[in-house]
Amino acid sequence: MKTKLIKFLKYASILLLLVVIGITGFYFSVKNNVFGPVYTTQDLLNYKNETASIIKSEDDVIIGKFFNKNRTNTTYKELPKHLINALVATEDARFFEHSGVDSRSMFRVFIKSILLGNKRSGGGSTISQQLAKNMTGRSEYGFMSMPVNKTKEIIIAQRIESIYSKEDILTLYLNTVSFGENIYGIESAALRYFNKKTKDLTVEESATLVGILKANTYYNPHLNPDHSLSRRRVILNQMANYGYLTRKESDSLIKLPLKLNYNNLKSNNKSGHFIAFVEKESKQILDSLNTANNTAYDVLKDGLVITTTLNSKLQEHANTSFYEHLSIMQELFDKQMANSRTLQNQSNNIAEQHLKKMKISLDSAQIKHKQTIFKWSGLEQDSISVKDSLLLENKLLHAGLIALSPKTGAIKTYLGGINHQRYAYDQIFAQRQLASTFKPILYATALEYGKQPCDYLDNDKITLSDYKNWSPTNADNTFGGKYSLQGALLNSKNVPTVNLFMQTSFVQLDTIWNRLQFNSKLENKPSLALGTANASIYEVARAYSSFANYGKSVTPYAITKIETAKGEIIYEHKEVEPKTVLNETTAKQINEILQNAINRGTGTSLRTKYQVTMPLAGKTGTSQDYTDAWFVGYNPSLVMVSRVGCDSPKLHFTSGLGAGSSLALPLIARTLRFLEQDQTLKKLYSEQFLELTENEELLLACEDFKEDTGFDKILDFFKKKETSFEKQQERIQRKAERKERRKARRDND
Incomplete structure (x- = not known):
C-alpha cells in the first residue's frame, strides 16, 4: 500500500x-510574440484613441460621422468618487491591492475558461486586464483563442500597471469601455443617458452606468429600464457590502425611480440610412485603395473627410414631406384597422407567427414591459406587452425615397425608412411588386422592337382559359374600344396592356429587363404585364434614369471624394461613360408619353393639387389590393422614386387611399413643391426634356382612345372572348419566325 x-x-x-x-x-x-505581437510598454505609452470620420453633403454640411468608438475623454479629477467606488466594488474589489492580476481569481479562470473552455465564466479579469482587452482587442487562434488572449491580457495588464498609476488606469478604463449604442467612455455615456457631465452624476446615476458594463444592451436603461433598475440594485448593494455606502443609504437609493434625460444626437439624424449606405461604399473604396497602394486606411479610425453627393436641402425637404404626409396617412390607416375585423385578424395571425419564431409563449407575450415605441411625434416609452408591440409594428406604414441624377448616377436624396434608429432595414433595397411602374418597361420593349406609339390595342374583355379563366380589368371597370399605345400607358389601362404583353416576345422583354439591370427573374405569365415582378426602389431609379438620360444607363453612387484629416485627397470619383441600353427614339417616346401621364393622366394631382410646375414625366403604381404604392417622377436632371406599404402585404388600405397617386405620389410632390420655392434648387433640377422633331411628333399624333366602328363591332361579335395565353405565345413565335425568314430573304436578294 x-x-x-x-x-x-x-x-x-x-x-x-x-x-x-x-x-x-x-x-x-x-x-x-509566438502567437502574434504583444503590446510593449512603448506601445501602451503611445496609445491614442481612434478618431471619427466626418461625412459631408455636396453643399458642405456635416451630416454624420463614422467611428468605432464615439467618445469624449475625461480626466481623473472629473470622475466622482462614488463612480470610482461603484466601479471597483462591482468589477474589481481588490483593484488597489493587486498589480494587474488578481491571483485569487486566476485559479477560477484557469479551471473554467482555459481548461473547460467556458467563455462565459467571467469574473476573473481585473480592471487592468479589461483595459488591456479594450485597448488591444482579441484575435482568433482556434481552440487556443481563450488561453492565448487571456495570457496576453495578463502580460499587458502587468505592463500597464508598471507604467501607469491606479488613477491613470481608472481614467483610461472609463474612457475606453463601451456603454452600448456604439458609445464609448463615461463622458459620452453620461451625456447620452443623463444629458450631463460625468462630474455632475449622482450616486444612483453612476450605479446605473456601471451596471451597463455587464451587458450593454440587456442593461441599457433606455431600451430595457426594468433590467437596468435590477442591475442598479446589485451595484448599490455591492457598494454597501464593501463599505462605500451605509446599508441605509443603499436601501434609500434603491427605492428611487430610474430617471433618464436621454439625448441621442445620432438617432435624430434624418439621413441615417444614407450614412449606413455611405459607410458600406466607403469601405469598398478603401479596401480597393489599400490593396492597390499597400495602405491601411480605416474609415472608422482615421478621421477621414468623406464628401458625398447628397444635397442637404433636398434631403431636408424630403424628410419634411415624409413627416407631413405619412403622419396623416398613418392616422387614416389606424382608423381603418380599428374598423376592420378582417385586418385585425390578419395582424393577430402575423403577430402570433412572430411569437412562435421567437419561441415566446402567448402567456409571456401578454406581460407588459417598458418599451420604446415609434410615433411620428417621436420615439416614446410605454408599458406594453410583446404581443401588443408586434400589433403596433404590423400596422406601421414604411416608406423609402431616392433621388438621383440620371446623367451621372449621383444620389441627391436618400430616405431608407421612417426612422433609422428604430428601423435600420433599408427600404431602398426591399424587393416588392412593381405594379404599374413595370408598364413603361413593357411598352419600351414594344417600341424598341418595332411597335409605334399610335398602334392601337383592343380594350375588349378577355378571358385566359389556361390561367383559371383570369380576366384582367381596368381600374374604372370599363371595356370596349381601342387605346393607342401611348393612350394605354399614360392612362395606365390594364386590358390593353395585357393585350400588348401577349403581342410581345417574352425573350425581347427579358432582354430589356436585364439591360436595365434588374436582379429578379421574370416569369412568363400574363399577370406580369400588370407588374407582378419584384424590384427595389434602387433598381427602379436606375432603370428610369435610362429613360431620362435618353437610353443611357448610369450606376448610382454616393461618394465624390475622400480626404485625410490633413486634407490629402486619397479618392475622387471619376465619371464613367454611360452604357446605351435603349434607342434614343424609344426613350424620347416613353418620356413624351409619361409627361402626358403627369399633365393629363394618372399623375395629374401633381399639377392640380400640389401645383408643381417643373418639367416632369412620371408613373404611378398600385399593387394588387393596395399592398404597395409607387410613384416615379423624373426629368433630365432628376429621377425620384418613392414606395409606401406595410411590412406584410396582408395589411394594407382597402380603398383608393392606398393607391400610388394617394400614398406615394405626395411624398415626391411635396418635396418638389418645396424645391420650387428654392431658386437655387429649382435651377439645378428643372431641366427641360429635349424637343421632339417634326417626324417624332407625327409618330405621336393620334387619339388616346377611339370607339369601335360598326365593322369593329361586327368582328367583335364573332371574335372569341375566351383565349389561351399559350396559343397567343405560339402565334407571337410564328410571327417572329416569319419576320426573320422575310428578313433573311431580303438579305440574300
Missing part, C-alpha cells in the same frame, strides 16, 4: 512538474 502511494505521489509530482513547465513555457511563448 505504501509503495503504491509513493508511486502515485511520484507520478503526480512529475505530472505537476510537467504542467508547471508547460504553463511557464506557454506563458513565455506568448510573451515572446
Whole structure:
C-alpha cells in the first residue's frame, strides 16, 4: 500500500512538474510574440484613441460621422468618487491591492475558461486586464483563442500597471469601455443617458452606468429600464457590502425611480440610412485603395473627410414631406384597422407567427414591459406587452425615397425608412411588386422592337382559359374600344396592356429587363404585364434614369471624394461613360408619353393639387389590393422614386387611399413643391426634356382612345372572348419566325 502511494505521489509530482513547465513555457511563448505581437510598454505609452470620420453633403454640411468608438475623454479629477467606488466594488474589489492580476481569481479562470473552455465564466479579469482587452482587442487562434488572449491580457495588464498609476488606469478604463449604442467612455455615456457631465452624476446615476458594463444592451436603461433598475440594485448593494455606502443609504437609493434625460444626437439624424449606405461604399473604396497602394486606411479610425453627393436641402425637404404626409396617412390607416375585423385578424395571425419564431409563449407575450415605441411625434416609452408591440409594428406604414441624377448616377436624396434608429432595414433595397411602374418597361420593349406609339390595342374583355379563366380589368371597370399605345400607358389601362404583353416576345422583354439591370427573374405569365415582378426602389431609379438620360444607363453612387484629416485627397470619383441600353427614339417616346401621364393622366394631382410646375414625366403604381404604392417622377436632371406599404402585404388600405397617386405620389410632390420655392434648387433640377422633331411628333399624333366602328363591332361579335395565353405565345413565335425568314430573304436578294 505504501509503495503504491509513493508511486502515485511520484507520478503526480512529475505530472505537476510537467504542467508547471508547460504553463511557464506557454506563458513565455506568448510573451515572446509566438502567437502574434504583444503590446510593449512603448506601445501602451503611445496609445491614442481612434478618431471619427466626418461625412459631408455636396453643399458642405456635416451630416454624420463614422467611428468605432464615439467618445469624449475625461480626466481623473472629473470622475466622482462614488463612480470610482461603484466601479471597483462591482468589477474589481481588490483593484488597489493587486498589480494587474488578481491571483485569487486566476485559479477560477484557469479551471473554467482555459481548461473547460467556458467563455462565459467571467469574473476573473481585473480592471487592468479589461483595459488591456479594450485597448488591444482579441484575435482568433482556434481552440487556443481563450488561453492565448487571456495570457496576453495578463502580460499587458502587468505592463500597464508598471507604467501607469491606479488613477491613470481608472481614467483610461472609463474612457475606453463601451456603454452600448456604439458609445464609448463615461463622458459620452453620461451625456447620452443623463444629458450631463460625468462630474455632475449622482450616486444612483453612476450605479446605473456601471451596471451597463455587464451587458450593454440587456442593461441599457433606455431600451430595457426594468433590467437596468435590477442591475442598479446589485451595484448599490455591492457598494454597501464593501463599505462605500451605509446599508441605509443603499436601501434609500434603491427605492428611487430610474430617471433618464436621454439625448441621442445620432438617432435624430434624418439621413441615417444614407450614412449606413455611405459607410458600406466607403469601405469598398478603401479596401480597393489599400490593396492597390499597400495602405491601411480605416474609415472608422482615421478621421477621414468623406464628401458625398447628397444635397442637404433636398434631403431636408424630403424628410419634411415624409413627416407631413405619412403622419396623416398613418392616422387614416389606424382608423381603418380599428374598423376592420378582417385586418385585425390578419395582424393577430402575423403577430402570433412572430411569437412562435421567437419561441415566446402567448402567456409571456401578454406581460407588459417598458418599451420604446415609434410615433411620428417621436420615439416614446410605454408599458406594453410583446404581443401588443408586434400589433403596433404590423400596422406601421414604411416608406423609402431616392433621388438621383440620371446623367451621372449621383444620389441627391436618400430616405431608407421612417426612422433609422428604430428601423435600420433599408427600404431602398426591399424587393416588392412593381405594379404599374413595370408598364413603361413593357411598352419600351414594344417600341424598341418595332411597335409605334399610335398602334392601337383592343380594350375588349378577355378571358385566359389556361390561367383559371383570369380576366384582367381596368381600374374604372370599363371595356370596349381601342387605346393607342401611348393612350394605354399614360392612362395606365390594364386590358390593353395585357393585350400588348401577349403581342410581345417574352425573350425581347427579358432582354430589356436585364439591360436595365434588374436582379429578379421574370416569369412568363400574363399577370406580369400588370407588374407582378419584384424590384427595389434602387433598381427602379436606375432603370428610369435610362429613360431620362435618353437610353443611357448610369450606376448610382454616393461618394465624390475622400480626404485625410490633413486634407490629402486619397479618392475622387471619376465619371464613367454611360452604357446605351435603349434607342434614343424609344426613350424620347416613353418620356413624351409619361409627361402626358403627369399633365393629363394618372399623375395629374401633381399639377392640380400640389401645383408643381417643373418639367416632369412620371408613373404611378398600385399593387394588387393596395399592398404597395409607387410613384416615379423624373426629368433630365432628376429621377425620384418613392414606395409606401406595410411590412406584410396582408395589411394594407382597402380603398383608393392606398393607391400610388394617394400614398406615394405626395411624398415626391411635396418635396418638389418645396424645391420650387428654392431658386437655387429649382435651377439645378428643372431641366427641360429635349424637343421632339417634326417626324417624332407625327409618330405621336393620334387619339388616346377611339370607339369601335360598326365593322369593329361586327368582328367583335364573332371574335372569341375566351383565349389561351399559350396559343397567343405560339402565334407571337410564328410571327417572329416569319419576320426573320422575310428578313433573311431580303438579305440574300
